[in-house]
Amino acid sequence: MSAPAPRSFLRDNSLSLVIGALLLLVLAGQAWWGVAHYNEEARTAGLQEIDLWRYVTSSGFAVDVAENWQSEFLQFTLYIALTVWLVQRGSSESKAPGDEGRESDEQQLVGEHAQPDSPAWARAGGWRTSLYSHSLVTVMAVVFVASWVAQAVAGRVADNEERMRDQLDPLGLGAYLVSPDFWGRTLQNWQSELLAIGTMAVFAIYLRERGSPESKEVGAPHDVTSSSD
Template sequence: MRPLRDNGLSILFGALFLVTLIGQSIAGYLEHNEELREHGQALVSFGSFVTSSEFVVDVAENWQSEFLQFFLFIAATIWLVQRGSPESKKPGDEGVGTDEEQKVGEHALEDSPSWARARGLRQVVFSNSLLLVMGTVFVLSWLAQSLAGTVVMNSENALHGQPPITWLEYLGTPDFWSRTLQNWQSEFLAVGAMIALSIFLRQRGSSESKPVGVPHHTTAIESD
């Protein structure tokens, strides 16, 4: 049972991700076939739907906004602080920190990752690996959303007797930016609310909250 306990958060959210993705695919499949039925067109199989641009664009637009949120949050917390929030370093600790603080190079611990002990490019890559991966997934998800969205729009244009458009033309359409910005604004709102509300509100036992009795103005790391 220890592996389950030690990896409980990853297992929970991995399971929730799979359940909701499957649920989205089933609901989207039923909705898509209902639309085809209303237009007198042939229905598609479930396998055809989940590999279609209609499904990919909906999934990708959610993924890209989520990874953009974390990419910006990780980058912003290097240099910006919010006094009193457990999501922030304490004021005065802005920046990337010294090698000693980060336990890299000659200051690495005996059981530190090998790339933390390395020098040069490997250490630079590992030191920024979280931001690099988040940014890469965001860019790839955004690209998948835009390409799939182009296919979907051209399918709709064909139904209405309109000419197809290119990928670059789609990037300038209201449809693309409506899909994109409605997700971005919700992610920014959620992160901003978490940062601000955690200054004044508590959740006993959560690592995302300060201890219940810590003053509002105290940043979580200052209470250790």
């Protein structure tokens, strides 16, 4: 039997590193094309053009980024929470029917059932284990709320800049939170995220991607939900 390959930081973290690099690349592209679009509209309206740095520190760029981030973290928050209790038979994105719920301490390897290398708070018991047991959805929800607040604040500034150019009175934060601009930005992103997670759950019943942990085995029957089904 051949010896296991030596551990490598780049190999062991290749997924997060590549996704992080792609994120930075896409953000740079968004900024580049965003300032080009802004300056094109500025020239048409006879307004002053701006440079890239001023654009990426503007409320317009901030609200565009924040509205995308909040919808993405809403997607993860909902999916993590809903898949505790709801199932989709045949989907690799779901637990098997009958496995709904939080599961036992033994199944979750917490408290007296924890392993020697389990996280410290999984072994601690009490409030620490309880808090750690919900840490993933909690952090996702906090980031969602924080980015939604950032969207509201930056969106109000950006919207008021347009209103001032149109010689309209600026809106306070409360008025902006019930404005068409705020809810138009919010709901168009929410519907796309709900569509994405819904179709992923259903597509994973019938479609495969060989070698991906997000897919069942290529030869697995359509009605098999998980290895425990």
